[in-house]
Amino acid sequence: MKKIVLSCFLLIAALTFYSCEEGGRIDQLDKSIPAPRPVEVTNITSIPGGAVIKVKIPDDDNLKGVVATYERNGEIVNTKISRYLDSLLIVGFADTLSHEVEICSFNVNEVRSTPVKVSFNPLKPAVQTVQFDIAEAFGGVKIHIMNNTSKEDLAVVLLADKNISNPDAPADSRRWVEVTTLFTASEDIFLARRGLESAPTVFGVYIRDRWGNKSSIITKVLTPLQESQLDKSKFRYYNPGDDNSFSTNSSLYPIQGLWDNSGVSASPYFYASTDSNPMPQWFTIDLGVKAKISRIGKLARIDYNIWTGAHPREYEFWGSMAPTGQVVPENEHGFDDSWFKLGYFEQPRPSGYNPDGTVPPTYTAEDREMFNTGTEFEMDDTQYENAYNELRYLRVVIINTFTTWETKAKVGQVQLGEITPFGQILEEYR
Numbered sequence: 050m051k052k053i054v055l056s057c058f059l060l061i062a063a064l065t066f067y068s069c070e071e072g073g074r075i076d077q078l079d080k081s082i083p084a085p086r087p088v089e090v091t092n093i094t095s096i097p098g099g100a101v102i103k104v105k106i107p108d109d110d111n112l113k114g115v116v117a118t119y120e121r122n123g124e125i126v127n128t129k130i131s132r133y134l135d136s137l138l139i140v141g142f143a144d145t146l147s148h149e150v151e152i153c154s155f156n157v158n159e160v161r162s163t164p165v166k167v168s169f170n171p172l173k174p175a176v177q178t179v180q181f182d183i184a185e186a187f188g189g190v191k192i193h194i195m196n197n198t199s200k201e202d203l204a205v206v207l208l209a210d211k212n213i214s215n216p217d218a219p220a221d222s223r224r225w226v227e228v229t230t231l232f233t234a235s236e237d238i239f240l241a242r243r244g245l246e247s248a249p250t251v252f253g254v255y256i257r258d259r260w261g262n263k264s265s266i267i268t269k270v271l272t273p274l275q276e277s278q279l280d281k282s283k284f285r286y287y288n289p290g291d292d293n294s295f296s297t298n299s300s301l302y303p304i305q306g307l308w309d310n311s312g313v314s315a316s317p318y319f320y321a322s323t324d325s326n327p328m329p330q331w332f333t334i335d336l337g338v339k340a341k342i343s344r345i346g347k348l349a350r351i352d353y354n355i356w357t358g359a360h361p362r363e364y365e366f367w368g369s370m371a372p373t374g375q376v377v378p379e380n381e382h383g384f385d386d387s388w389f390k391l392g393y394f395e396q397p398r399p400s401g402y403n404p405d406g407t408v409p410p411t412y413t414a415e416d417r418e419m420f421n422t423g424t425e426f427e428m429d430d431t432q433y434e435n436a437y438n439e440l441r442y443l444r445v446v447i448i449n450t451f452t453t454w455e456t457k458a459k460v461g462q463v464q465l466g467e468i469t470p471f472g473q474i475l476e477e478y479r
Contacts, residue, residue, distance in 0.1 A: 085112035085154040087162040097199050098174030098258070099140035102167065104152065106132055111156045118164075119150040122260065141260035142171045175201035176256055176264040183207075183254045183269055186427065187343030187471060188276035189245040192254055197236045200400070201258060205231040207242055208253035213270055220253055220266040228252075234415060235399040241344075241425065245273045276343050279470045281308040283337025283479055287442060290374025291383070294330035294447070294463060297323040304332060307468045314351040314466065321359070324462040328453050329365075329382065331446040333372065334468070339476040341437045342368065342391060346469035348423040355420050356398065356408050356451060359464040363448035364426065366391040368440030388444065389435035394426040408451060423467070439475060 085107070092103040104115055117128045117137045128137055132154075139150060149168050153161035180195040192205055208225040231240045250273075255266045286304050296302050302321035311318040322330065349360050369387040376383045381390070399415040402408060412420075428436040445468060453461040 080158065082111050082156050082158060082160070084160045085109045085156050085162050087165050088115055088152060088154050090152060090165055090167050093167060093169050095169055095172050096140075097172045097178065097201075098142050098260075098262070099138065099171050100150075100169040102137040102139060102150065102152065102169070104135055104137065106135060107154065109154070112154045113157050115152065115154050116161070117150050117152050119148060122262075139169070141258075141262070143174055143176065143260075143262035145170055145173055174258065174262060175199055175203065176258050176262050179203065179256060179264070181205070181254060181256060181264075181267070183252055183267065183271070185271040185273055186241060186243075187274045187473075189241060189243040189273045190252055190271055191239050191241045191427065192231070194233060194235065194238050194240065194256075197234070200234045200236055202234045203232070204257040205233065205240055206255050206257060207231070208255075208266070209245075210251040210253070211248075213249050213251055216251065216270045220268055223251065223253070223268075225253060233399065234413075235397075236401060238397065238399065239427065241427070243276075247273050247275045274343070275473060276471050277474060279336055279338065279340060279472065279474065281310055281469070283477070284308040285335040285337065287333050287335035288374075289333060289372040289442075291376055291385075292332050294322045294326050294332045297321050297462065307465060308334070310467070312348065312351075312467065314353055319350045319464060319466045322463045325460050326462070328450075328459055328461050329446055329448045330463060331367075331382070331444050334443045334445070336441055336443055336470065337477070337479045338474050339370070339439055339441050339478070340470070340472045340474050341439060342366070342428055342443070342470050342472040343437075344425050344427045344471050345443075346423055346425045346467070346471070347465070348467035348469070349420055350464045350466050351421045353464070355417060356412055358452055359450050359462040360396075361447045361449070361463060361465060362396050362451045362454045364394045364396075365446035365448060366394075366426070366428075367444040367446060368435070368438060369442045369444070370440060372442055372444075382446065384444075389438055389440075390433055391428050391436050391438075392426065392433050393448075396424060407455065441478070443470060 086109045089105040091105050094101045112132050114129055114131045119126055121141050147168050147170050151164040151166055153164045155161045179197045182193045183190055207228040209228050210223045210225055229242050251268055252271050253266045253268045256264045296304055301316040303317055304320050306318045307320050367388045368391050372387050373385045375385040377385050399419055400413045430436040447463050450461055
């Protein structure tokens with residue numbers, strides 16, 4: 050019986066193979082299906098770099114979808130939507146000239162209807178409207194991206210030319226070396242490139258969108274300022290007498306975890322204060338050196354309660370050479386007269402906050418990347434005149450966490466992963 054069943058199986062398999070070999074591919078398409086009826090264009094709205102074209106889908110059972118065909122940057126592009134949508138998004142243009150689009154409906158055989166031709170003039174694209182500038186910074190340069198109101202995905206390209214003999218030479222005549230390419234969709238953000246030689250250099254910057262459209266290049270002769278990361282092995286916790294942020298468990302969540310260079314989120318590699326500490330709350334670090342601080346890197350408790358909870362939202366950094374711990378009620382936070390403010394900062398969020406300042410319920414990939422890889426707060430003596438003053442003691446003030454910002458609570462816990470100061474070291478004490 051088993052032999053009979055096996056023989057039948059082999060016979061069926063052989064016949065099936067023969068049938069496939071003889072007949073080739075079998076397509077279940079009805080070649081007699083007529084082309085669908087054309088769509089009706091009901092509205093065209095110009096947008097930066099393109100247009101939104103609204104169409105009315107005809108009541109035609111043969112219609113599968115709608116396609117817009119147009120030329121962009123010398124290439125023919127087809128943008129398709131299904132029969133259940135009514136808007137075609139045309140994007141990627143770098144001018145405001147008139148562009149023609151052919152719009153067709155199509156059936157399952159990809160047979161198209163009679164085309165409907167329309168024209169539109171795009172608004173200026175982001176590469177023409179986004180403002181950007183470059184300035185020297187400690188250890189490198191910083192690029193300021195402004196007015197990216199459409200939150201376009203942009204590549205920011207940094208160029209360098211060591212030949213400064215003719216600072217006014219046209220950008221296209223220079224022997225550029227590409228230093229780096231940075232990416233952002235933020236409306237307003239500073240992007241930094243560190244590790245550059247402290248020597249006069251012609252720097253150039255331009256922005257590029259996802260379709261390869263480019264802005265013009267801006268150029269400046271800049272000299273990156275000398276900078277180094279402070280040696281964290283010299284750091285010590287120091288309470289002059291008026292600190293008010295204390296660990297909820299000094300063994301599991303020690304304040305020393307803020308300068309252990311671990312980059313780890315597990316206990317005991319991050320700091321967590323008690324939930325009864327007042328807001329604002331602060332702690333003091335003896336840096337073990339006299340320094341001018343250029344920037345301070347902050348790392349969160351990685352991938353934990355992203356953009357919510359006890360993570361700090363508003364910061365201040367203060368400096369002193371010799372704090373007394375005396376409380377002076379008329380001074381800000383009651384700090385003694387030795388303290389000076391280096392700067393106030395709010396945690397930036399690439400996709401932004403809601404208009405009322407609350408945090409949106411979802412976050413983008415760029416939001417998560419910034420949260421987990423850290424944020425740098427750059428000192429600026431144009432905003433805070435004492436930003437580059439000499440100091441030995443660094444005081445970190447947490448004005449609000451994401452929770453206390455929302456609830457306006459006067460007490461709350463703080464969780465923080467790492468603090469990394471950079472600057473010029475003037476004298477070492479240990």
